[in-house]
Amino acid sequence: MPPVAESTLGVKADFPIFKRRFSGRELIYLDSGATAQKPQVVIDAQAEHLRNHNANVHRGVYALAQEADAAYDEARRRVAAFVGGDPRTTIFTKNVTEAINLLAYSWGRANVGPGDAVLITQMEHHANLVPWQVLCRERGAELRYLEVDERGELSLEQLDAELARGDVKLVAFAHVSNVLGTINPVAEITARARAAGAVSIVDGAQAVPQMPVDLAALGADFYAWTGHKAVGPTGIGVLHGSEALLERMEPFLTGGDMIASVDFQSVSWNELPYKFEAGTPPIAEAVGLAAAVDYLDGLGMDRVRTHERSLTAYMLERLAEVPGLRVVGPPEAERRGGLASFTVEGIHPHDVAELVDRGGVCIRAGHHCAQPLMRCLGVGATARASVGVYNEPSDIDALVQALQAGREIFEL
Numbered sequence: 001m002p003p004v005a006e007s008t009l010g011v012k013a014d015f016p017i018f019k020r021r022f023s024g025r026e027l028i029y030l031d032s033g034a035t036a037q038k039p040q041v042v043i044d045a046q047a048e049h050l051r052n053h054n055a056n057v058h059r060g061v062y063a064l065a066q067e068a069d070a071a072y073d074e075a076r077r078r079v080a081a082f083v084g085g086d087p088r089t090t091i092f093t094k095n096v097t098e099a100i101n102l103l104a105y106s107w108g109r110a111n112v113g114p115g116d117a118v119l120i121t122q123m124e125h126h127a128n129l130v131p132w133q134v135l136c137r138e139r140g141a142e143l144r145y146l147e148v149d150e151r152g153e154l155s156l157e158q159l160d161a162e163l164a165r166g167d168v169k170l171v172a173f174a175h176v177s178n179v180l181g182t183i184n185p186v187a188e189i190t191a192r193a194r195a196a197g198a199v200s201i202v203d204g205a206q207a208v209p210q211m212p213v214d215l216a217a218l219g220a221d222f223y224a225w226t227g228h229k230a231v232g233p234t235g236i237g238v239l240h241g242s243e244a245l246l247e248r249m250e251p252f253l254t255g256g257d258m259i260a261s262v263d264f265q266s267v268s269w270n271e272l273p274y275k276f277e278a279g280t281p282p283i284a285e286a287v288g289l290a291a292a293v294d295y296l297d298g299l300g301m302d303r304v305r306t307h308e309r310s311l312t313a314y315m316l317e318r319l320a321e322v323p324g325l326r327v328v329g330p331p332e333a334e335r336r337g338g339l340a341s342f343t344v345e346g347i348h349p350h351d352v353a354e355l356v357d358r359g360g361v362c363i364r365a366g367h368h369c370a371q372p373l374m375r376c377l378g379v380g381a382t383a384r385a386s387v388g389v390y391n392e393p394s395d396i397d398a399l400v401q402a403l404q405a406g407r408e409i410f411e412l
């Protein structure tokens with residue numbers, strides 16, 4: 001494990017929320033897996049756009065409207081470049097949930113039918129599970145799951161066996177699990193899916209904020225993520241897709257902006273990516289997200305990953321000091337993203353979250369939108385601490401101290 005001193009990027013001061021006090025205490029925020037805090041540059045970029053450049057896009061000929069157009073296009077270019085994507089195949093959605101629903105409707109309803117199977121995993125967030133369940137029910141297809149083993153990992157042998165059945169049309173899975181922290185072998189899975197003639201969809205919600213993502217190297221047909229977890233604004237998600245597949249797909253939502261021409265009884269679709277962006281898009285949010293990815297780029301995603309890995313290693317080491325505490329997911333920080341979900345014997349996870357809140361520490365408790373996974377783990381809920389670029393080892397110390405104090409309150 002790298003020395004603790006390396007586990008800080010020293011950027012807390014970039015995030016104004018950390019100036020706040022709660023009952024006189026500093027904010028110790030360990031819930032970035034739910035949403036990340038925002039640096040001043042993101043807040044400023046969005047405010048500056050609204051203050052000086054606000055107009056609708058793709059409609060006006062006047063100078064202000066053209067500024068808004070340019071800002072929106074430039075935002076798409078920067079967001080696409082952040083993960084090595086092409087702006088033409090980078091679609092802005094409301095969040096990753098909407099991106100996956102777009103795929104379930106536009107790709108799924110046209111390509112999945114009776115006798116087909118959709119393969120997902122037991123570790124999926126509901127966002128990458130419910131749309132496939134609904135699709136399969138509606139289309140008479142089978143929804144099958146790759147199992148999660150006791151280490152919180154998937155098995156490539158099971159994947160091979162499933163694909164060998166010859167009926168899998170789609171493999172959809174998380175890059176990084178929001179509960180187990182597991183980093184899945186994306187390139188291996190997408191290569192196997194492609195060889196078997198299946199389309200691959202990756203939910204990158206937890207990966208993009210904390211590690212370098214290179215779409216070409218990952219080889220997925222579709223890759224989706226969400227702005228607010230990547231120090232960007234809420235209300236914007238991103239879908240990257242294969243041009244050939246996107247071209248063949250029908251739109252998800254219809255209305256303004258996504259058309260080429262409309263007559264009383266007929267319509268033709270706009271070109272990519274606009275075909276999938278019906279109505280006024282999240283313009284100021286796109287500008288904010290571009291500032292967010294610029295900020296992360298400025299830190300360097302390799303450094304961000306190193307930081308989160310060493311902080312996670314430190315977190316695992318310190319959490320092991322708490323009697324009765326069990327962490328789920330891979331034991332090695334190397335194999336996981338920046339989070340630890342855990343149970344504490346004798347204390348319900350919701351009580352754990354409330355007890356540590358008394359120490360000024362924000363963590364999440366519940367099923368983390370992964371109820372089927374909770375059943376596999378044999379628990380109803382877990383507590384989850386997740387780190388971001390601004391966290392420091394002292395935040396983990398505060399969590400462990402608060403957990404120890406909580407055990408005393410429960411007389412454990």
Ligand SMILES: Cc1ncc(COP(=O)(O)O)c(C=O)c1O
Pocket residue numbers: 033034095096097098125127128174176177178203205206226369
């Ligand atoms: C792995 C994963 N997928 C999907 C989502 C859903 O994100 P959003 O609510 O921004 O659509 C989350 C959010 O917690 C997540 O962690």
